[in-house]
Amino acid sequence: MKTLEELRKIREKAQQDMKLRESNTRIKIVVGMGTSGIAMGARDVMKALMEEIANRNLADVLVTQTGEKGLSSMEPVVDVIEEGKPTITYGNITADKARKIVAEHIVNGKVVNDFVVTAQS
Amino acid sequence: MLDLSLNIMDIIENSVSAHATEIKILIEMTVSKNRLRIDIKDNGIGMDEKMVDTVQDPFYTSKIQRVKKVGLGIPLFKQSVEMCNGTFTLRSKKGVGTEIDAVFQYDHIDRMPLGKLADTFCTAILGHPEVDFDLELKRIFLDKKVDYFHFSTREVKAELGDVPITYPDVIMFIQETINENIKKIQLEEI
Numbered sequence: 001m002k003t004l005e006e007l008r009k010i011r012e013k014a015q016q017d018m019k020l021r022e023s024n025t026r027i028k029i030v031v032g033m034g035t036s037g038i039a040m041g042a043r044d045v046m047k048a049l050m051e052e053i054a055n056r057n058l059a060d061v062l063v064t065q066t067g068e069k070g071l072s073s074m075e076p077v078v079d080v081i082e083e084g085k086p087t088i089t090y091g092n093i094t095a096d097k098a099r100k101i102v103a104e105h106i107v108n109g110k111v112v113n114d115f116v117v118t119a120q121s
Numbered sequence: 122m123l124d125l126s127l128n129i130m131d132i133i134e135n136s137v138s139a140h141a142t143e144i145k146i147l148i149e150m151t152v153s154k155n156r157l158r159i160d161i162k163d164n165g166i167g168m169d170e171k172m173v174d175t176v177q178d179p180f181y182t183s184k185i186q187r188v189k190k191v192g193l194g195i196p197l198f199k200q201s202v203e204m205c206n207g208t209f210t211l212r213s214k215k216g217v218g219t220e221i222d223a224v225f226q227y228d229h230i231d232r233m234p235l236g237k238l239a240d241t242f243c244t245a246i247l248g249h250p251e252v253d254f255d256l257e258l259k260r261i262f263l264d265k266k267v268d269y270f271h272f273s274t275r276e277v278k279a280e281l282g283d284v285p286i287t288y289p290d291v292i293m294f295i296q297e298t299i300n301e302n303i304k305k306i307q308l309e310e311i
Contacts, residue, residue, distance in 0.1 A: 007280045010291055014284040033248065035194045038131050039122055043237075046244040051296075054289040062287060065248035067138055 017059060026060040027106055032077040034068030041094065042076035048095035049078075052102040061106055074117055080105055091117035124236025125159065128198040132161050132221055133245045135194055139165030139219065142252060144245075148238070149259040150227060150308055157225040157232070164218040173213050198223065205229035235308060239300045246274055246295060250286045253278075256299075260306050270302040 031037070031046045042065075049063045071077050074091030078098065081087050088111055090101060097115055104110050111119070122128050129146065136144050141163035149158045168176065179196040195211070198221070202209040206226040213219040225232050238258075246254050253275045260268040277295070278286055285291075 004276075004280055007277065007291075007294060010288070010294060011281050011284050014281075014288050014290065031248070033130070033134050033244075035131050035134075035197070038127050038134070043127065043130055043240055043244050046248060047240050050244070050247055050292055054292045057289050059289055063247065064250075065134075065244070067134060 014059075024060065025062045026082070027062070028079075028081040029061065029063045029106070030079040030081065031063070031065045032067070032069045032071070032075060032079075033065040034072075034075075036068065036072040037075045037077065040075040044095045045076045045078065045093050045098045048098040049102060052099050056102070056107065058102075058106065071117065077117070086119045088119050089117045090115040122197055122201070122233075124234045125201065126236035126238045126241040128201060128233075129159065129161065129238075130241045130245060131194045132198060133241075136161070136163035136165050136219065137249050137252060139163065139167070141165035141218065143255065144252060145255040145257075146242075147257045147259070148235075148308060149257075149261070151261045152263050153261070155227045157227045159223045159225075160220065162218065162220040167215045167217050167219055168213040169215050173211055177211065195221075201233055205232040207232075238308070239296065239303050242272075242299050243292075243296050247287055247292055258303065258306050258308060260308060268306045270306055272299060272302070 029049055031042055031049065033042050033046070046063065046065060053061050053063060069077055071089075071091060076093045078090045078093050078101065079087055080090070080101070088105070090097070090112070093101070093115065101112050101115070104112050122131070133144060133146075143164045145162040147158070147160040149160075150156070151158070176195050177199055179193055199209045202223045202225060206229050208224045210222040211219070212222070242254070242256060254273070255275070256270075256272040258270040262268075274286065277291070281291065286295075
């Protein structure tokens with residue numbers, strides 16, 4: 001059973017951790033969570049992204065979600081927003097593709113060209 | 122939509138677009154009444170009477186400027202309720218908030234499974250860290266015994282202080298807590 005005691009321990013650890021870092025969010029990953037996105041599996045994509053971020057302990061990456069983006073035929077859609085770099089929009093993403101994006105794009109900084117829909121600066 | 126948890130996710134997204142800061146979700150299974158109830162309540166901008174009618178129409182969307190002229194979120198959920206002898210109620214007041222109350226016949230053959238509720242809750246909570254979520258899961262047995270689980274992000278945030286709720290270890294904590302309790306309450310035989 002999970003307890004609040006455990007949460008307190010996490011808090012202490014996180015506070016130590018945050019002291020060492022300067023900027024809080026380096027990369028923002030945005031998942032399109034409109035009706036069509038949800039129907040196409042955006043929730044599983046979001047879950048895969050969050051698990052991957054948690055397992056790799058990427059505290060400077062923020063996963064968040066937005067509504068319908070007008071790309072319904074390409075759902076689920078994922079945006080990777082990084083300061084000073086063009087915003088990359090990935091389309092037709094699955095949980096496995098999402099894990100690949102974290103490994104290659106977020107961690108190694110290499111855009112996964114196969115899944116890219118648009119790139120805009 | 123393949124299951125009810127995806128419908129719930131969609132309704133939560135509506136609440137967030139309506140600038141809700143607090144979303145309350147109640148899922149209640151009453152054995153004696155053969156009833157499953159899903160109630161989602163927010164404190165968003167709300168709707169007037171005319172809009173309450175129009176959002177239940179599949180050919181209406183709140184997005185005026187877009188090319189897309191249909192919105193299926195609420196009609197889809199309404200359909201899932203009504204095809205299994207249930208009732209769908211949408212109450213809303215401008216400036217106060219919106220409440221969707223869906224009651225299903227639990228054992229109706231057309232009732233969709235609840236699905237991965239934990240996934241819906243976790244992604245909603247972590248995808249909208251600025252919104253406070255209040256979850257209540259209840260299973261009321263024939264002998265009036267109640268299995269109950271309550272989870273409030275407000276409590277978690279109070280405990281965390283200045284540490285964000287999206288911090289990796291916190292994500293794990295929330296996922297495990299919700300998963301554990303959904304299993305314990307056994308809202309649905311899987």
